[in-house]
Amino acid sequence: MTNSTYRNIILLVLCVTAGIVDVIGYLSLGHIFTANMTGNIVLLGLAIGNSLETTVFHSLTALGGFIIGVVGAAILVGNKEKTFWPKAVTIALGIEGLILLVFALLSSFSPSLHLTYLFIFLLSSAMGLQTTAARKLGVAGISTTVLTGTLANFFEDVTARFRSSRYRKTFNTDAILRALSLVLYCFGAAIAALAEPAYKFEIIWLPIVILLAIIIFVSTKFRSDSEKNNNDKDPFR
Template sequence: MPVVSPVSDRRTVVALLLLTFATGLVDAVSVLFLGHVFVANMTGNVIFLGFWFVPHSGVDMVAALVSFTFFVLGTIVGGRFARHLDHDVRLWLATAMSAEVVLLVALSALAGTGVLRYHDNGRLVLIAGLALAFGAQSATARQFGIQELSTTVLTSTIVGLGVDSRLAGGSGHREKLRYGTVLTMLAGAATGATLTRFAVAPVIGLAAFVVAASLAVFHFGKPPAAAER
């Protein structure tokens, strides 16, 4: 059963869109600088792992495997947060999302100071940490039961756009939300790709800031009943 958001539906959508934007930011970093691997959108990594059986495919299988493994671990951590703290939704969100922010800030600092480099084994640590963070985020977002806002997957959202469109004989239900989700992910990726031309670590720091902004919406937003008055 989906959890009841501690804030209004509109604020919930805003908070989840912020998380979607952060996803675009970090996947821009991982694809462009960490070996053409995804750390938040796992569909591509599953395809890459399929290439494992094809010799000389040119794909970095180690990076894909690390990302996939730590993303799954992140979903487990996120699931445990949700189940053990579901008695207080604000506490659950504060704990889960604060952990994500701390991890992203740490990775940004380690990369920015040169402790973790982008072109040696340090990148595997960055991949693992980012995948862990966004696996936990995906598990958290999933609890709200809004299919269009898993924050890390767009395929089903795009399918919904087509199937429910007026061209397909549908009503266009939730069309604005779906377009908003796709455009937000696109904007995050474009922003991340642009910023990585100048610096990489600050983009991870920006993702941490965006996640913190989402947390602020959940934590300080008025409850639904209060927002309606």
């Protein structure tokens, strides 16, 4: 497989991570989305309209954490090199993994009101980091967490294929990636939902392992390929 294929697979696997984290927040932390901020803003409006003070603060905590994660990732990757896989993206995913690790370790303690807010903040800030890091790669407009635009883009692609004979015979990789991102996000959500009754927070270890595997892979595969290409271009080596 090509490096582009590997990168696409990594991006899709991150969608699984987002689905798992979102369901943890929704089922175990007061019905709050920690990755899908569109849904979280709707829940915030519903809570304000129904005077649900606790839900309002939960939603605001999630939004605040997500914004901090996005801003932090933007500072980290925003003006860095525009390469196939920027090192800053790997660093951002590493920070995300550390945040999820802190969540996993703290989740072993007895839950309390203050810990709930901290848990929401940790998960949402991790998803903010992942969102901006994924967008830096610029693959099919996929951010791994904000799927409304991805869904719209996918059906725009489908419509174009049926309306124009020019597109009908074209294999559109972006459309396939968008469809798979939706499916895998749903798959991650299903995994977390199935695990929640018996393993309330333990399922968070799966995203941690996924991120660790991604970091190890890109640090070896992409770096070694880059060094090989540079050596091939150097006539004196």
